[in-house]
Amino acid sequence: MDKEHFQKIVDALVELKDTSELMLNLAYSSIILNSPELAREVQALEEHMDDLHTRFELLVLSSGFSPDESKDFLGLIRLGVVTEEIADAAAKLGEVVLRRLKPHPILKLAVEEAEETVTSAQVSEKSILNGKTIKEARIADETGMWILAIKRGRRWIRPKPTTRIEAGDILIASGYAEGEEDFKKLASGNKEKESN
């Protein structure tokens, strides 16, 4: 297998893994925030996942491997299947909101009680995040929370390192509960804890 083909397989696997985990986080977020929009985003990603997965499998199968190598390539195929399974589970979670099942208090409590939490915060004019790219903002390094999605007006943006954060953006982030407060402070631009 040439280097270029190898890199393509790596790229596709990274995207499968990242997308499946993003979906899972967004799906739990949709439940906590009771957001049908987020849940629809998860369903859209599920369709994208199907395409990605097919492309990945074709790449793997067209690698021209020898019988000795077939086990390694089987491993790749199986990992692809696992990411697809995770994506399916996420899509199922999104259904809870889309079917307008009343978010049972137990559900919200249980999801919030879990160690990893999701939260949303609006970026204020005076926030140091305002005008920075995701990469420059180093939110994960500062707070241990990851930006899952950005809502700008009515649009949802999947953050890339080069995405620029603007005042008014609503950031959806996940991470350990202890980073939540720091994250909210960063977005609000207030040193003190936000009251809401």
Next chain:
Amino acid sequence: MDEWEKIEYKPIPVRTLLAEMKNLSELMIDLAYSSALFHSHELAKDVLELEKRVDTLALLLKMNIMIAARDAKDAEDLLGVSLVSSSADKISDAAADIAYIVLHGIGIHPAVREAFERVEERLGRFTVKPKSILAGKKLRELRLASRIGVDIIAIRRGKDWIINPKGDDRILKGDVLIARGTRSGIDELEDLAQGTLRELED
């Protein structure tokens, strides 16, 4: 290994069961990927053990939901809980599938390692050297998540594993830490475990 545990009703709050299922299923995915990345059969076996635990929790949750529903309205309200529980169960199955790849000698292609180098959230495995400042400290004192953005997901001590260690768990010299977090955090943890980095900043 293949023994089926007898399942008996226990009155456990649905919320507790669901939170544990969610935590375990997510932990299992990280552990399973770690087992593939670090070629660890022990970690893979732990994932399979945890999968059984999640199965048991799912059944307990079902029973508790049945008892909690007194009328049609309750049933509707609890349907969401049931959907979330079955999703967490599916996720734990997916993790078990990764563990199966590791345990049954299906190969881990070099592209897998390369892919893990690329993703934003990193996994790392480090041995705690005697001169490391981590040795002898409780996780609560270290506050690694808020200080450097990493979470210890498992500790191997000799033949034993501490899965999902809590604040009261203490790191000892010689421990092998399995961690996940930001790239810079994982690099920092490596230096801390090595003993080349001797302080933790707030």
